[in-house]
Amino acid sequence: MARHLDGLPRNWHKAAAMTPALTRRQWFATAALGAFAVTPLAAAAAATTAVPATPAPVGPAGLTYDTDILVCGGGPAGVAAALNAARLGCKTLLIERYGRLGGMGVHARVWPLMGRVARNRLVREIQRKVGNFDPELADLHYADLLEQAGVKLLLHTWATGPLLRGNRITGVRAFSKQGTITLNAKLVIDATGDADIAAAAGVPCDIGREGDGLVQPMTIQFCVEGVADGARHCGGEEAARGAKLAGGETWESVTTRAQKSGELPPTVGVVRTYKMGRRGKACVNATQVNGLFGTNVEDLTRAELDGRRQAVRVVAFMRKHLPGYEHCYISHMPAVIGVRETRRIRGLAQLTRADLVAGRTWPDAIVRGATFGIDIHNPAGSGQAENRRDKSVQGSAARVKPYDIPARCVIPQNVDGLLVAGRCISGTHEAHASYRVQNISMAIGAGVGALAATALTDNTPPASTDIAKVQKILFTDA
Numbered sequence: 385m386a387r388h389l390d391g392l393p394r395n396w397h398k399a400a401a402m403t404p405a406l407t408r409r410q411w412f413a414t415a416a417l418g419a420f421a422v423t424p425l426a427a428a429a430a431a432t433t434a435v436p437a438t439p440a441p442v443g444p445a446g447l448t449y450d451t452d453i454l455v456c457g458g459g460p461a462g463v464a465a466a467l468n469a470a471r472l473g474c475k476t477l478l479i480e481r482y483g484r485l486g487g488m489g490v491h492a493r494v495w496p497l498m499g500r501v502a503r504n505r506l507v508r509e510i511q512r513k514v515g516n517f518d519p520e521l522a523d524l525h526y527a528d529l530l531e532q533a534g535v536k537l538l539l540h541t542w543a544t545g546p547l548l549r550g551n552r553i554t555g556v557r558a559f560s561k562q563g564t565i566t567l568n569a570k571l572v573i574d575a576t577g578d579a580d581i582a583a584a585a586g587v588p589c590d591i592g593r594e595g596d597g598l599v600q601p602m603t604i605q606f607c608v609e610g611v612a613d614g615a616r617h618c619g620g621e622e623a624a625r626g627a628k629l630a631g632g633e634t635w636e637s638v639t640t641r642a643q644k645s646g647e648l649p650p651t652v653g654v655v656r657t658y659k660m661g662r663r664g665k666a667c668v669n670a671t672q673v674n675g676l677f678g679t680n681v682e683d684l685t686r687a688e689l690d691g692r693r694q695a696v697r698v699v700a701f702m703r704k705h706l707p708g709y710e711h712c713y714i715s716h717m718p719a720v721i722g723v724r725e726t727r728r729i730r731g732l733a734q735l736t737r738a739d740l741v742a743g744r745t746w747p748d749a750i751v752r753g754a755t756f757g758i759d760i761h762n763p764a765g766s767g768q769a770e771n772r773r774d775k776s777v778q779g780s781a782a783r784v785k786p787y788d789i790p791a792r793c794v795i796p797q798n799v800d801g802l803l804v805a806g807r808c809i810s811g812t813h814e815a816h817a818s819y820r821v822q823n824i825s826m827a828i829g830a831g832v833g834a835l836a837a838t839a840l841t842d843n844t845p846p847a848s849t850d851i852a853k854v855q856k857i858l859f860t861d862a
């Protein structure tokens with residue numbers, strides 16, 4: 385039997401509001417799930433008094449698709465998962481809520497593709513095709529790959545909840561301009577970045593860091609033009625801190641002074657600029673919206689407005705203080721704010737900081753040799769939570785040794801017929817801060833696609849699928 389928000393009481397949101405004993409962490413988890421309890425149209429209807437009729441969805445309701453593998457989310461993880469599944473002979477359908485593929489990299493314009501993995505043929509192929517030069521064309525490169533592999537693609541299709549039979553997921557319900565769409569699948573891959581489907585299906589999820597449940601901040605990463613030739617770019621946190629201006633003062637001290645005086649917002653303590661490969665153009669990573677949660681619709685509304693207003697102040701600051709940027713102006717605001725961290729599922733295993741620092745290998749690895757520093761943007765203030773130069777700030781930002789990601793981290797607890805790919809797999813807040821980058825998320829997707837296709841072909845649950853076969857697909861001749 386198909387169910388929408390399984391296990392949630394009908395008035396969950398009222399219950400949450402009336403229960404002061406809820407911890408912040410529990411509230412976030414409950415509120416996050418609540419996004420599914422009120423469909424956009426139902427919410428609009430409830431809020432509307434002047435307009436008598438709720439607009440009906442345009443077009444015929446009740447579209448249905450049947451597929452072997454359904455991938456929800458067209459970010460780097462979802463694209464790689466769908467590609468491998470289709471190439472291994474499975475009928476594969478990918479749905480994406482927005483109009484472009486590429487996930488955060490394209491929607492929030494966070495670029496370039498970062499992180500390294502060892503021996504992964506598919507990741508190398510995607511990297512060659514998508515390149516690291518122009519995020520504006522990345523979505524079309526992703527689409528070419530998917531279409532050539534025979535993946536059925538539905539854009540503007542928002543997964544709203546799982547179809548469940550007992551604890552087995554049998555598909556997903558989605559919302560579109562044509563109304564509700566029913567998507568039946570033998571196996572579902574949740575690559576939404578936020579574990580939307582897993583959470584709504586009842587998979588336990590962790591949120592934020594141990595202790596206070598705070599997540600990494602959201603960021604509006606924008607582009608400026610009008611930058612003078614030869615102007616300084618300092619992309620990394622440490623480069624931005626160490627950079628010396630003409631008078632000998634560091635960029636860091638100018639920024640800190642502006643932060644203290646209120647010229648910059650209190651959460652903006654580091655202003656990083658990146659070269660964009662085009663004359664006069666730079667990308668700016670500086671805004672930071674703290675204390676809000678990236679699947680809570682009121683928080684997202686606030687974050688979008690705060691982040692964009694911060695961007696305007698950052699540009700005014702750069703025009704005044706950063707040589708070469710006197711005439712710069714915002715030439716590109718991203719379509720949506722960048723969301724670094726939301727839900728992380730609980731899987732059959734969980735990756736930890738210790739695993740990454742030790743470079744742990746796993747017998748059921750679906751990603752090998754993942755490498756990227758533990759990059760935690762401060763959930764409670766400005767800058768990084770961990771800093772290689774300042775060992776006093778919540779420990780040092782440990783460099784990782786090349787580490788594996790095991791299949792058990794993508795197989796969720798409690799729900800069958802479901803795999804999870806990308807930044808929402810099973811790991812701690814610190815481990816997530818490393819594997820969340822696009823190349824590693826993509827490699828996770830490639831692994832999940834191969835695992836899903838092998839499980840279906842062999843008619844075995846993913847947890848007991850012959851992992852040697854999956855590894856042969858992933859790592860041979862890579």
Ligand SMILES: Cc1cc2nc3c(=O)[nH]c(=O)nc-3n(C[C@H](O)[C@H](O)[C@H](O)COP(=O)(O)OP(=O)(O)OC[C@H]3O[C@@H](n4cnc5c(N)ncnc54)[C@H](O)[C@@H]3O)c2cc1C
Nearest residue numbers: 457459460461481487488494498543577722723806807822
């Ligand atoms: C500000 C910022 C800067 C960053 N900088 C970099 C960087 O320089 N380099 C780098 O490599 N990484 C960077 N990252 C991290 C990186 O972009 C993401 O962690 C990565 O894209 C994760 O890939 P993913 O496929 O798991 O998720 P996402 O990229 O989030 O993709 C998920 C996709 O699913 C779709 N989706 C979500 N919910 C639904 C739904 N219910 N139904 C249908 N579709 C849905 C989304 O629209 C999206 O396309 C940055 C992130 C942020 C926020």
